[in-house]
Amino acid sequence: MQQVMNVNELTVRYGDGCVYCIDSDKSLDKNRCPKCKTVWAVRNVSFSLYHSEVLGVVGESGSGKSTLMKTLYFDREATSGQTFLNAYEDGKTNIFSVSSQQQRAIRNNLLGMVYQNPLLGLLMDFSNGGNIAQKLIAAGHRNVSAMQSRTFELLEHMEISVNRVKEPPKNFSGGMQQRVQISKAIANNPPVLLLDEVTTGLDLSVQAKVLDLIRMVQKKFNISIIVVSHDLAVIRMLSDRTIVMLDGQIVEHGFTDQILEDPQHPFTQTLVHSLI
């Protein structure tokens, strides 16, 4: 299996840290240093993502799942650690070490992100077509008719009528907004798609529709996906492999069926046994 992304010892902390929490492996109060109150949102997280694989990330609220995703998408700055993308300089350059201009290019061409909150991923007063075109233009596209046909194609994949291309996303329901976000995220055929709690807050039938479409997109375009969710049903449906996060750290990883049926870590067992 070809590796598409490698995350190595990634750490994101809020605060300067102190001798107690930086220089030692001493236990923190959850993910907070008891002495200097620095929050270690993500601490020494390492994993790889492989071609055409869906990697699930689960954990309770505040475990660092979303911070991890936002850091990988350059929305947050990594405190330390490295990330390599196979599609960027053959995976030889740490993407956190390159210029912000390069990071923008990576973000526009090689990564797609769907946020839990569509307000973060869409310009609500722009048209749906304009939102998708924004991503295409950022990647260097300039041919208007080519961009238009790509926009129509993407909206059709997401089962949104092309008649609604000129409407702004603010007129759409939550589920439809998520589908526009997905269209925008995959507009430039990125090898890696990041999904952060994409179905949270949607009603069950809309959730099912969005998940089906994600699954379809993944199969059709062989995209590698990292999907963050606290809903184990979403993880079961989408992901091949799952990592479990607690207080900013990975406490367990394995095949999704193994994590759900034979969890090893006390926290994973509690999580699995909390399934309704």
Add this chain to the structure above:
Amino acid sequence: MLNINNLSKTFTMHVGNRETINCLDSVSLSVEPGQMLAVIGPSGKGKSSLLKCVYGTYLTTSGNIYYTDKNNVTHDLANMNLQDMRLLRVNEIGYVSQFFHVIPRIAAIEILCEPLINRGIGRAEAVKRAESLLEMVGIPESLWNMYPSTFSGGEKQRLNIIYGIITKPRLVLLDEPTASLDPNSKTRVLELIKELKSQGSIILGVFHDYNAMKVVADKSYNIVTKQMELVS
């Protein structure tokens, strides 16, 4: 060849009553290509756990599960890199679980085509193979494009079986393949198992139905106090 050597599985519970459950204790057995080994025994004795250890759904506590793949490379499934195991799952291992977990909104024929397409087989050929298997296990054509959630228990079970073996896997794990089937369907499924054997598949099956097991098994073991006892 599948060679299980001193396999043990213990569950350590950190929630609830915090028990340690010894499920399998030093189980050893081997199955040759073209053979079926059946495991029988009462419920809760670890039959399905054995299959799940082989498939990687359960992590083994100790022991080895040696499997020789189509390139004649021997892997220890109990101590294997996840990506290599993932490849084996896609390309060589078929697992028919006791309960059929599929997305309820996908038509039966599409569910069957997916593992073939994942292996790089063209859609037309995948559909042809799926249709021929659906016909073989007696699922009426009117149901092929329906969602499995609308199927009866027996129809679901037959779909489950052909889903697990549609790729003609070299290693087949069958968990109660004849449970909840009428006599006619049972005969069709047993024929399918015989066909897999004739193609050289290594089959490890778990049965409650002793008579059905006798028709297809070359060797059978009874699980007694977490260990295997040769029956025949």
